[in-house]
Amino acid sequence: MPLNHEEIASLAATLNQRIVGAHLQGFTEFDQDVFFWSVSGRDRLVFCLSHSFPRVYVGGEALEGTSLNNVFAAAMRKMLSRAKILSVGSITGERILYLDLERVNEVYKKERVRLVFEMIPSKPRLLLLDEAGSILISTHYSSLDSKRPLLRGMQYVLPPKGDFVAPKKPPFDESFYALLCKKEEEQLMLSRKKNRFGDLAKKVRTKRKAAAKKVEAIQRDIEEAKVHLHDGIYGDYIYTEWDQFKKGDSSFIYEGQAIPLDEKKTPQENATAFYKRAKKAKAALEQGQANLEKAITELENADTLLAMIENLDGEALELSGKKLGLFEQGKTKEIQSTTLLPSQVQDGDTRILFGKNARQNEFLSFLYTSDKNVLWFHRFPGSGSHVLLLSSHPSNAEIQLACEIALLASGVETGDVMYTERKNLRRGNSLGQAIVKSYQSAHIPQVSQKAKDLFARASRVHMKSGL
Numbered sequence: 001m002p003l004n005h006e007e008i009a010s011l012a013a014t015l016n017q018r019i020v021g022a023h024l025q026g027f028t029e030f031d032q033d034v035f036f037w038s039v040s041g042r043d044r045l046v047f048c049l050s051h052s053f054p055r056v057y058v059g060g061e062a063l064e065g066t067s068l069n070n071v072f073a074a075a076m077r078k079m080l081s082r083a084k085i086l087s088v089g090s091i092t093g094e095r096i097l098y099l100d101l102e103r104v105n106e107v108y109k110k111e112r113v114r115l116v117f118e119m120i121p122s123k124p125r126l127l128l129l130d131e132a133g134s135i136l137i138s139t140h141y142s143s144l145d146s147k148r149p150l151l152r153g154m155q156y157v158l159p160p161k162g163d164f165v166a167p168k169k170p171p172f173d174e175s176f177y178a179l180l181c182k183k184e185e186e187q188l189m190l191s192r193k194k195n196r197f198g199d200l201a202k203k204v205r206t207k208r209k210a211a212a213k214k215v216e217a218i219q220r221d222i223e224e225a226k227v228h229l230h231d232g233i234y235g236d237y238i239y240t241e242w243d244q245f246k247k248g249d250s251s252f253i254y255e256g257q258a259i260p261l262d263e264k265k266t267p268q269e270n271a272t273a274f275y276k277r278a279k280k281a282k283a284a285l286e287q288g289q290a291n292l293e294k295a296i297t298e299l300e301n302a303d304t305l306l307a308m309i310e311n312l313d314g315e316a317l318e319l320s321g322k323k324l325g326l327f328e329q330g331k332t333k334e335i336q337s338t339t340l341l342p343s344q345v346q347d348g349d350t351r352i353l354f355g356k357n358a359r360q361n362e363f364l365s366f367l368y369t370s371d372k373n374v375l376w377f378h379r380f381p382g383s384g385s386h387v388l389l390l391s392s393h394p395s396n397a398e399i400q401l402a403c404e405i406a407l408l409a410s411g412v413e414t415g416d417v418m419y420t421e422r423k424n425l426r427r428g429n430s431l432g433q434a435i436v437k438s439y440q441s442a443h444i445p446q447v448s449q450k451a452k453d454l455f456a457r458a459s460r461v462h463m464k465s466g467l
Contacts, residue, residue, distance in 0.1 A: 001053055001180060002052070002053055002054060002095075002119070002121040003054075003055070003095065003119060003172075003177075004095065004169060005090070005092075005093055005094055005095050006169075006172070007169065007172040007177075008090045008095055008096070008097050008119055009090045009092075010171070010172035010174075011056070011090075011097065011172065011174075011177070012088050012089050012090040012097050012098075013088075014174055015056070015058070015088040015097075016087060016088040016089070018058060019039055019040065019043075019045060019058060019085050019088065020085050020086065020087060020088065021084070021085065022039040022040045022084075022085050023039070023082050023083065023084050023085070024037040024038075024039060024045070024080050024081070024082065024083045024084075024085070024101070025037060025038045025039070025081070025082060026038040027073065027076045027077045027080065027081075029069075029070070029072070029073040030188075030192065031188060031191065031192045031195065032195075033048070033049035033050070033124075033139065034046070034047070034048050034049070034188060035047045035048075035049075035073075035076070035126070036059070037080075039058070039085070042060070043058050043059065043060065044058065044059040044060070045057075045058055045059075046058070046059050046181075046185075047117055047126055048184070048188070049124040049125070049126060049139060050124070050184070051121060051122050051123070051124065052121060053121075053180075053184060054095075054117075054118075054119040054120065054121065054124035055119070055177075055180075055181055055184070056097060056117055056119070057177070057178065057181040059181070059182075059185065071137075072137060072138075072139055075128075075136075075137045076128075076137075079103065079113070079128060079136065079137070080101065080103055080113075080115070080128070081103075082103075082104070083101040083102065083103040083113070084101060084102045084103075085099055085100075085101060086099075086100040086101060086102055086112070087099070087100045088100075091158070094158060094159070095118065095119045095120050096116060096117065096118050096119065096158070096159075097116075097117045097119060098114050098115060098116045098117065099114070099115040099117075100112060100113075100114055101113050101114070101115060111130075111131060112131045113128055113129060113130055113131065113136070114128070114129045114131075114133075115127075115128055115129075116128075116129060116156070118159060120159060123140075125138060125139055125140050125150075126138070126139045127139070127150075127156065129156050132155075133155055133156050134153055134154065134155055134156070135150060135151065135152055135153065135154055135155075135156055136152065137152060138150060138152070147160065148160060197309045200309060201306060201309045201310065204302055204305050204306045204309065205306060207298075207302045208299060208302035208303055208306060211295060211298040211299040211302050212299055214295040214298070214299075215292065215295045215296055215299055218288055218291050218292045218295055219292065221284060221288050222284075222285060222288040222289070222292065225280075225281040225282075225284040225285040225288060226281070226285065227281075228277045228278060228280070228281035229278060229281045229282060229285060230278065231274040231275070231277045231278040231281065232274060232275050232278035232279075233254075234254060234259055234271075234274040235270075235271035235272070235273075235274035235275045235278075236271075237252075237254055238252075238267050238268075238270060238271040238274070239271055242267065245267035245270075246267065247263075247264075247265065247266045247267070248263050249261050249263065249267075250263050303463070304340075304341065304463050307463035308367070308463065339359065339360075340359055340360060340363040341360070341363070341460055341461045341462070341463065342354055342355045342356070342360045342363065342364045342368070342460075342461050343355075343356060343409075343458045343459065343460055343461065344458060344459060344460075344461050345405060345454040345455060345457065345458045346454075347398075347401060347450075347454060349391075350389070350390070350391050350394075350398050350401070351389075351390040351391075352387060352388070352389055352390070352401065352402050352405045352454075353368070353387065353388045353390065353461060354385045354386070354387045354388075354405055354406070354409040354458075355385050355386045355387075355409075355432070356385065356409070357432070358430075358431045358432030359431065359432065360386075360432075361385065361386040361432035361434075362431050362432045364386050364387075364388055365386045365388075365422070365425060365432075365434050366425070366427060366434075368388065368461075369388070369390075369422070371422065372421065372422045372423035373421050373422070373423065374388055374389065374390065374421070374422045375388070375389040375391075375394055375399065375402065375419055375420070375421060375422075376388055376419065376420055376421070376422050376424075376425060376434075377389065377402050377403060377405075377406040377417055377418070377419045378406060378417065378418050378419075378434070378436075379406055379407060379410040379412065379415060379416070379417055379418075380415075380416045380417055380418040380439075380441060381416075382410075383410075384406065384407075384409070384410030384411075385406060385409030385410045386432070386434065387402055387405055387406040387409060388422070389402040389419075399419065399442070400442070400444075401448075401450075401451055401454075402419070403417040403419065403442050403444050404444055404447045404448060404451035405451060405454070405455060407444055407447055408447055408451060408452065408455045409455070413446060413447040414444060414445055414446055414447065415443075415444060416441055416442070416443050416444070417441065417442050417443075417444060418436065418439040418440070418441050419439060419440055419441070419442065420436055420437075420438060420439035420440065424436060424437040424438050424439065425437070
């Protein structure tokens, strides 16, 4: 639903009331041709250069995720860091919205610049102009031989008018526009995750398939080795009943079963062959079991990593995944991804998850679930296990039990526990560090026997991919 020039004028008036006086901070190129700055604390000023629906809007809480790095992104960070929004306007009869800004230049002098957003379907463009109207930088340039040359340092000129006459629309509906932008942003999140992790998921699937084939092959080798594991008794039988054997025999009967022989070998050579096969089978069985365990671990690691990519929040996966060492230059590192999985206790339908180390704490607090209303627990004060209570409407008894598990997982049986909704957490600088905005606390004089019994039966959480 691209906006016409009248709707853009209304949008500019709305933004003028909302963001004038704010400063642009923390520029992020969230995806190709999608940019945002933080304004007014936790709000985002978003520019989306979609060819079907170019849009600018004020979003809520900042999206997590690393910025793309390119010339335009670097220039925006350098030129507009802490720039103050003086006004928002539009150009009469044009699908163009602009922000007049005041910034501090390289020699620490204040100067005015204009951020121009051409909201034209199929060819949207974002440009920064100096006070004289010359182009400082643009998302897209056009050459000197084009009808409308746009190059750095050239004077900005308006797009040529076409013959298209926009159909009459009802008055601009700010609420409906905001709803559309929110819906498009949800699709953008899915698209970004696919763009960032699609190739990686494909590689992990290939790796998982190879690991599954390896498991099957080793299992076949083990079954074949079992067939010959006791061949030594046939060698013993030949020596015990030596007089009954001669060269040229094709088989013999042992406990009612025909055992094949090599007709070209002497009894002694056949007995030796049975001993060798038994020894080889034993060695193959021992090595096969070790190889099978290793192959199963490879399969579980690939399956776990694939499940993470498929099921976890894309932006959290990007940030914590990098901190945890899951990804390096788009490839999987040779790590044990299953070691990230926390442990859990279950009491009826209630599940309580807890981490045993910094890596599991990071995974549990910031990756395992995208539900920000889940209750999070931690021993207080001091270091300890991160705990999640997976219950939509936790009762006081469930909260009590989660507090007790938080203490047990931290190696103590008495003390204070803080708890809060996961939305009140943010990542710290170090692995597994959580900074808590607000919380409640509970004192546990002594952990109950029920909690001890559940904790003793704790099992590791499993994640399965949909393949």
